[in-house]
Amino acid sequence: xxxxxxxxxxxxxxxxxxxxxxxxxxxAEVAVAGxxxxxxxxxxxxxxxxxxxxxxxxxRFGQRLVAVAKALAGIAGRMRDAGVPDVIMxxxxxxxxxxxxxxxxxxxxxxxxxxxxxxxxxxxxxDMIGYAMRGAERYLSAKTSLLTTSSxxxxxxxxxxxxxxxxxxxxxxxxxxxxxxxxNPALAAPDGPxxxxxxxxxxCSRSLAALSGLTQEMDGRIEVVLRGRxxxxxxxxxxxxxTAQPHLRFAGPYRNPDDLPAIYSDVHFSWAIDFFEAGQNSxxxxxxxxxxxxxxxxxxxxxxxTETAAFLERHCIGLIxxxxxxxxxxxxxxxxxxxxxxxxxxxVAALDPALFSYGQADCxxxxxxxxxxxxxxxxxxxxx
Numbered sequence: 344x345x346x347x348x349x350x351x352x353x354x355x356x357x358x359x360x361x362x363x364x365x366x367x368x369x370x371a372e373v374a375v376a377g378x379x380x381x382x383x384x385x386x387x388x389x390x391x392x393x394x395x396x397x398x399x400x401x402x403r404f405g406q407r408l409v410a411v412a413k414a415l416a417g418i419a420g421r422m423r424d425a426g427v428p429d430v431i432m433x434x435x436x437x438x439x440x441x442x443x444x445x446x447x448x449x450x451x452x453x454x455x456x457x458x459x460x461x462x463x464x465x466x467x468x469x470d471m472i473g474y475a476m477r478g479a480e481r482y483l484s485a486k487t488s489l490l491t492t493s494s495x496x497x498x499x500x501x502x503x504x505x506x507x508x509x510x511x512x513x514x515x516x517x518x519x520x521x522x523x524x525x526x527n528p529a530l531a532a533p534d535g536p537x538x539x540x541x542x543x544x545x546x547c548s549r550s551l552a553a554l555s556g557l558t559q560e561m562d563g564r565i566e567v568v569l570r571g572r573x574x575x576x577x578x579x580x581x582x583x584x585x586t587a588q589p590h591l592r593f594a595g596p597y598r599n600p601d602d603l604p605a606i607y608s609d610v611h612f613s614w615a616i617d618f619f620e621a622g623q624n625s626x627x628x629x630x631x632x633x634x635x636x637x638x639x640x641x642x643x644x645x646x647x648x649t650e651t652a653a654f655l656e657r658h659c660i661g662l663i664x665x666x667x668x669x670x671x672x673x674x675x676x677x678x679x680x681x682x683x684x685x686x687x688x689x690x691v692a693a694l695d696p697a698l699f700s701y702g703q704a705d706c707x708x709x710x711x712x713x714x715x716x717x718x719x720x721x722x723x724x725x726x727x
Contacts, residue, residue, distance in 0.1 A: 344372050345714050348428035348445070350438040351377035352399065352407065357599040358460065358631060359434060361518060369706030371713070374428065376418075377438070378410060394421065396441075401574060404465070411437050419448045430713050432456040432491075436463065439483035446486070454488040454716035457508065460515070462501050462624045477505055484508060488716045496627030496650035511712055516701040517635045518600050524696060525608035525639030527688035533681040536590075538566045540610030540641060542597070543632045546574040547625075549618040551584055553667040558590040560669065561677060567614075569593040570606055577619070600635075607639035611684050612676075615643045615651050616667065629654060638699035642687045658698065660690045 347366055351359040354377045366373050376394040380401060396414040399407045418441055427449050433442035433456065442455055465476045484490075490508045492498065493515045502510065528538075541554065554567045567590065573581050585593045597606055607613065613636030617625045626649045633651055636643055643661040645651040655661035664675045 344370060345430065345710055345717075346426060346428045347371050347373045347713065348425075348431045349373055349375045349377075349434070350432065350441055351375065351434040352411075352437050353377065353383075354379050354393065354395065355383035358515065360599075362434070362458070362513075364518060365513075365701060365706045366710055366713070368703060369708070369710030371710045374425065376422070376441075377434075378407070378414075394425075396421075401576065404463070407437055411440060415440055415444055418444060423448070428453060429717055430454050430456060432458055432713075434458045435461070436466075436480055436483065439480075439487075443483060443486065451486070454713075455486055456489045456491060456713065456716070457484050457487045458491045459497065460493050460628075462497060462627065464620050464623060466501075467623050481506065489712075494627055494629040494650050496629070500623075500627050511709075513709060514701075515629055515631045515634055516699055516705070517603065517631070517638050518701065523604050525604035525606075525641075527611060527640035527642065527684075527692065528608065529611050529681055529685040529688045530640070530692065533685050535681075536564055536566050537612070537676065537679060537681075537684060538568060538610040539612045539614055539644070539676075540568050540570065540607060540636070541614040542570045542606060542635070543572075543630070544574065545569060545571050545581075546577045546619045547617045548578050549621075549667065550614065550616055551578060551581070553669070553672060554614070555584055555588050555591055556669055557672045557676065558588050560673060561590070563590055565590065565676060567591045568606075568610055570595065570597050572596060603635050604639050607636055607641045610641055611688065612662065613637075613641035613643050615645050615661075618667075626650065634699040637691055637694070638696055640688060640692055642684070642691055658694060660687070660694065662687070 349363055353359060363373050363375060374392050376396055378397050378399045379395055381398055397410045399410050422445055431442045431446055431453055433439045439457060446453055446455055465472060466480065467473060484507065487508045490510045491513050492510060493513060495512060498510055541550065558565055558567050575581050585591055613632055615630055615633045619625050629650055633643055633654065643655060645655055645661060645663050647663050647665050652663045655663055662675060664671055
């Protein structure tokens with residue numbers, strides 16, 4: 344059985360839990376070490392296989408680097424008696440120093456995998472800071488055998504330009520869980536207001552302002568439901584903005600994947616738009632909510648020119664808008680009738696759920712690719 348040590352900067356991140364679950368389902372034995380975000384609960388993982396390296400805070404990259412430096416000083420001692428893995432996987436740039444330290448301690452015989460699911464804005468700066476960050480990334484990833492990333496946009500717009508290890512694309516597909524799928528309410532009850540769901544990591548102030556304005560203008564004909572984890576540091580007054588609009592509500596966090604069928608079955612559309620790092624990371628990624636929403640029947644909304652919009656175009660689904668200006672949203676959504684929404688929902692529901700969710704075959708393929716690293720196989724592959 345392949346033994347993997349998975350290093351993550353955020354133990355409470357559902358995406359990290361999905362990757363761990365995927366590898367375990369594929370037949371790997373996975374030990375986990377990482378940081379817990381301040382105020383977050385520990386993940387629902389086997390406690391005996393998780394080592395907490397310290398506490399970090401959202402939105403404070405400098406503080407996280409200090410936490411990594413502190414952990415770097417003592418990680419060799421803490422991990423010395425742990426089982427030696429076959430493969431070390433480091434999620435995000437900040438975990439590579441720890442991975443390299445452990446690899447050196449264990450004799451540098453173990454393949455190192457760099458998992459990059461976001462391109463941090465510091466890496467994209469065109470000044471000395473950006474140059475230094477990219478240099479650090481090249482140095483820290485010099486001994487990696489494989490890069491795993493979730494979108495071809497990251498390869499095309501960053502790694503193909505600045506270089507990197509051989510790449511494996513593992514999309515941010517949703518786990519299908521017990522096989523249950525949600526269904527768009529338009530398919531069962533074609534009446535009432537149109538509801539838009541914005542779920543997951545809520546960090547885009549432009550999206551909140553646009554959705555707030557849309558609900559105000561539509562005066563009950565369009566409702567917006569927010570669920571997940573708001574990054575309140577990115578908003579002037581998240582709670583105040585939400586409570587100011589009677590047709591926009593925040594319904595709190597949810598369990599992923601347990602609650603996905605229910606929350607997406609409560610809305611017609613999924614807001615798959617993010618301007619947190621407009622023109623860069625936000626334009627290149629394929630977000631979790633895209634896969635989760637489509638799997639459970641919601642019609643995705645994307646902005647033209649993004650990787651998400653390209654995905655919708657390939658599969659002939661969803662609603663692609665030029666921007667999120669009030670007149671654009673009014674023209675795209677304000678005149679929709681439920682019959683049109685039902686037709687759009689039927690297109691999403693007709694697609695193979697394997698486009699949006701990973702199964703056992705995907706899990707086995709990932710573990711097989713990781714296992715191949717131990718025999719020095721470095722082919723560029725893609726997990727569909």
